[in-house]
Amino acid sequence: MSDSKDINIYMDRLGSLAKNASRELSLASEAQKNKALHSIGKKIDSKRHAILKENIKDLEEAKKKDIGDALVDRLELNEARIDSMISGLEVVSELPDPVGEVTDLDATPSGIRVSKMRVPLGVVGIIYESRPNVTADAAALCLKSGNSCILRGGSEAILSNKIIWDCLQEGLEESGLSKDIIQLVETTDREAVKTLLHMDKWVDVIIPRGGKGLVKLISEESRVPVIKHLDGICHVYVDEDALLNKAVDIVLNAKTYRFGICGAMETLLLHRNIATDILPQLLERYESEGVELRGCEETVKVINVKKANDEDWATEYLAPVLSIKIVKDLAEAIGHINTYGSNHTDSIVTENNEKVQSFFNQVDSSSVMHNLPTCWADGFEYGLGAEVGISTDKIHARGPVGLEGLTSQKFIVKGNSELRGS
């Protein structure tokens, strides 16, 4: 399928099948959807050897192309990762179904009765890289929230994705649901992504999962609304009213729990009155964890580390590197976060509740935290059960996006032949 007209026809068919199936799915009961999730889990379990075999083929191709260790690691499936795909399906089946929830609104001037009903979005397009487990994870969340999905994985994972998709379709059919609910883009041609991003006729929302480059490209090209996650430049501000031993533990964990997650702290802000006390101890602890420190002008006078430049404040390292800035007060800390941050997750460490409130009100991020490391930013940890991503957008879903973020509300208006204007 190298011809772009063929790809348009192919994608249009996928879109139309997904949209039609979404109408049927929006009527499915919670029990039916859970049954499908169980069936899919069983299929994956019974086909695990075939899945691993296909995955090895993908890995061999990938290694030939020298795509880098990190990508190979994400691409690789093993028994444990297959187990976690299956348990992920179980977790989603246990989450409450958001669809159908009705909220009555206040009385209206005319007496017509208005409510809001939670409904699926319709068709969700998921564009992702490397990790084949996303095929099952994302499809499960879409299914439970009543949405059809069109999955477009990375070309390097195409064989793994196809066999997982087989399991998804067989599970759907076994439970009496249409297999059209879950579509996989079987061509690796990039033209297919471009077409998907312009199918606002069929697709209601696009969720990209991958590096900043991919997400940026997608949101610039897309005519379909995008729920996106760009940067995670997260800060912890240690106030002068913090308990310093608590603070040291928190900022250590914020950086070192995992370097590669979007909730990892990238810049530490220290109040001037406690900076000199705390910095030598921090240097020692971070060094023992292999973290390179880069400090502002004032910081490098206290500890012997590299000087940070303006670019450091705006960088998501996703690596064992941390920039440190000394600030004169809470206002300067908030100003720094709102200037250089990415509206993701920022935390204040203090025992002063007034300052907590100011921080919560003024820091313009999807999550604001108190006396916690930023690495807690995660849908599962927030009690949402699972997440399809963390949004740094402000409209629709902000922060970790769970099942509710894959739904919308429509107005239900009941009357008794009231006429307007009479």
Next chain:
Amino acid sequence: MSDSKDINIYMDRLGSLAKNASRELSLASEAQKNKALHSIGKKIDSKRHAILKENIKDLEEAKKKDIGDALVDRLELNEARIDSMISGLEVVSELPDPVGEVTDLDATPSGIRVSKMRVPLGVVGIIYESRPNVTADAAALCLKSGNSCILRGGSEAILSNKIIWDCLQEGLEESGLSKDIIQLVETTDREAVKTLLHMDKWVDVIIPRGGKGLVKLISEESRVPVIKHLDGICHVYVDEDALLNKAVDIVLNAKTYRFGICGAMETLLLHRNIATDILPQLLERYESEGVELRGCEETVKVINVKKANDEDWATEYLAPVLSIKIVKDLAEAIGHINTYGSNHTDSIVTENNEKVQSFFNQVDSSSVMHNLPTCWADGFEYGLGAEVGISTDKIHARGPVGLEGLTSQKFIVKGNSELRGS
């Protein structure tokens, strides 16, 4: 300001002022915001003659350019329209402030405490045509919901908009709020709109208000998320289980309450078993209201009207024209609506509750109604107080967008030094 570089600098300054002011505004109390709304109302009242004078200049220019009666009508201000601007400000001041509302979430696995807090979006860009009262209406909704706004009205209304903007700024200053909260784009150069649509650094959401052409252009160009309203192709389906006298009144009102509103019915769907009974009476009533009917093949066998073609089903007439289609059952009606409709507002007339439920579940529109004319689709009539527009999108706000639609929720996470992974 004909140079596009100058315009970029000018717009960038507007954006940065609006963003900074939004931080201050997000901390303003409800009382302070209401005080500003009152002050603005008083300013408009005291300057009403100057406003009318500027409006006359705009009208004279517009008439010279021969922009058409409809546009001139929308552009015109008079004492009554100024009164309604002022009373609109009062209505908004009486609406409950959505900002700051905190919802606690369920317990989390680790014991960290998660809530959601309702917060303003930040900066709202409003792009509109002709009607200068939008300047005050939209600014009031943004102000009450804690958002700065950047207003870009039509070039034909520039003098009217500027003097209303003077009132807005004076009202803000008098109540101790920054006048930077409300920005007006003072140049009529179209380059300014293009720049605004790319200022995702400063602007959080764009709301276009105007014709389909304008809205389409904006949503195609914008890098900022858009809350948009495209078509209002609304349907009423009269079921075989309807009370026919009720049904006639409802479908008359749905079309004739006002031809030019987006909630006006454009296609009437009739169940085959009642069509022959009801059509002659409908023809007579619609003709007496000057409504031209266009019927499907079956309809034209019963009454003597023009035949509808495929284009009719997909047209938002916004005029005294109505297409009529006879269907064999509820499923065909739902299929027609989901194929040709615009996901705006659709209504079923029936006494059969099971059919109502099917219609509510399966019709994919922002409002679904029972025994009501579609012309009720309106934020004020829904009890939302006022609306900034009606969204036909599915993500974020769907249907009439009131104050809540101009806000978002952020996560508030409190802990006691819990560390992750330990």
